[in-house]
Amino acid sequence: MKKDYEQILSSYNGGDLDLSGCTIKHLELGNIEGNLNLSKCVIDKLTMGWVSQELNLSGAEIKSFTNPIDADRVNMSGTKIKKLPEHIYTGSLTMEKSNVEKLNTDIRTNVFNISGTKIEQLPKNFHVNTLIMDSKVAKNLSLTTLNMCNELVIDGHRYFEQHETGYNFCSVNSEVQECACV
Numbered sequence: 001m002k003k004d005y006e007q008i009l010s011s012y013n014g015g016d017l018d019l020s021g022c023t024i025k026h027l028e029l030g031n032i033e034g035n036l037n038l039s040k041c042v043i044d045k046l047t048m049g050w051v052s053q054e055l056n057l058s059g060a061e062i063k064s065f066t067n068p069i070d071a072d073r074v075n076m077s078g079t080k081i082k083k084l085p086e087h088i089y090t091g092s093l094t095m096e097k098s099n100v101e102k103l104n105t106d107i108r109t110n111v112f113n114i115s116g117t118k119i120e121q122l123p124k125n126f127h128v129n130t131l132i133m134d135s136k137v138a139k140n141l142s143l144t145t146l147n148m149c150n151e152l153v154i155d156g157h158r159y160f161e162q163h164e165t166g167y168n169f170c171s172v173n174s175e176v177q178e179c180a181c182v
Helices: 005-010
Strands: 023-028 042-047 051-056 061-065 069-075 080-083 087-094 099-102 106-113 126-133 151-154 157-161 170-173 178-181
Parallel strands (some): 023 042, 042 061, 051 069, 061 080, 069 087, 087 106
16 A cells, blocks of 8 residues: 555644655655655655754665755665755765766765765765775775774774764754754
8 A cells, every 4th residue: 555645735734754665756855853764765856954853765766855954863775865965964974885977976974884885986075084885986986085084993803993973963952852964
């Protein structure tokens, strides 16, 4: 049975939002105070505000984003994305086994997992504390790019660490839980 995303959105009163498996031409959402599940969705154009907890895009196919991604955690495992948004600000970003055509995005995250993802070049504006990948991905990346990370994990082995600091790119404050990017 196919989900009726319009009915789900019309009855949405806040909190977690699950639109998994829906096919949507243009999805326009404001801020989500909770989790947003768009796994296995097919979306032509995605416009959204911040997500206070997890943004799940696993197995989804998204052609374009109109706004930056700002969420506590982002799961893009197995996702097919034509072009990522200009900015991604998150505590943890997983793009394991994903298909991304262009990765020229400003990425700011504590943990970035790109294991099994075909990426030949990471973005120039790249702020990552821990980069997780497999050796197949690592051999395609330049040493300069790899040195931009504080910690590098290849095939489960930790190789180097420059210093211990965690970035806080998305901070949730106040009773309203507004998310402000630094």
